[in-house]
Amino acid sequence: HRIEPLPDELLWMPFVVSHSWCYRASVNVFEISGTGNPSYQNMCWIDLLLEDRIQHNFRMLRKNPEYYFNGQIISPLITFIKINDQIFVQYKGNKRTAIAKAMFFFLGKTELRGVELHAYSVKDELKKIVSAVQKLLSSIDPAISFLVKRKCTARIDAAGWMKDVFEIFFEVENKRTAKKLVLKEEELVPFFYEAVRFKQSRWRRFLPRNRYTEVL
Numbered sequence: 001h002r003i004e005p006l007p008d009e010l011l012w013m014p015f016v017v018s019h020s021w022c023y024r025a026s027v028n029v030f031e032i033s034g035t036g037n038p039s040y041q042n043m044c045w046i047d048l049l050l051e052d053r054i055q056h057n058f059r060m061l062r063k064n065p066e067y068y069f070n071g072q073i074i075s076p077l078i079t080f081i082k083i084n085d086q087i088f089v090q091y092k093g094n095k096r097t098a099i100a101k102a103m104f105f106f107l108g109k110t111e112l113r114g115v116e117l118h119a120y121s122v123k124d125e126l127k128k129i130v131s132a133v134q135k136l137l138s139s140i141d142p143a144i145s146f147l148v149k150r151k152c153t154a155r156i157d158a159a160g161w162m163k164d165v166f167e168i169f170f171e172v173e174n175k176r177t178a179k180k181l182v183l184k185e186e187e188l189v190p191f192f193y194e195a196v197r198f199k200q201s202r203w204r205r206f207l208p209r210n211r212y213t214e215v216l
Contacts, residue, residue: 003043081118
């Protein structure tokens with residue numbers, strides 16, 4: 001399989017509703033789809049096994065055959081980023097990941113243990129709605145800015161593990177009129193429909209204003 005690029009954080013981080021971190025986690029190697037290291041992006045995992053630089057990893061494997069199986073924290077540490085159902089090598093550990101994929105395939109194993117894992121739950125459907133809202137507002141008045149914001153509403157932690165929960169909200173500002181509006185996530189769709197109605201009206205200047213349209 002082709003090694004996919006780790007998506008740019010700017011595209012998905014604003015839509016994260018939870019983030020968990022574990023210092024000693026396990027991942028299914030067959031769910032690892034990509035990497036944040038541009039040197040390996042768009043290659044195939046099997047191509048890494050044919051590189052000259054991987055010989056060092058093979059020598060280390062011969063010296064320590066239990067390296068991938070003993071469940072101890074892997075050193076040097078491999079950090080993985082999980083975005084919904086996709087898992088990526090953060091940067092280092094790509095060749096070791098390729099070795100694990102190949103070995104586990106033939107041995108009937110799946111779990112690589114002793115790795116660091118950051119897992120993010122992202123609202124992908126919200127990204128599409130936000131894109132539509134931004135495009136609509138720009139067509140109504142280029143002076144209107146629309147920002148996606150988050151605030152942490154809960155944190156749970158223990159030794160080697162933690163989880164943050166976030167609430168997404170939106171800030172709308174008309175820089176020409178200095179009007180501002182803060183929207184909760186559940187208000188975004190009603191705001192969008194009000195903005196559509198406002199744009200389509202020939203008599204928008206005479207429409208009664210409400211909380212949503214006063215910023216337009």
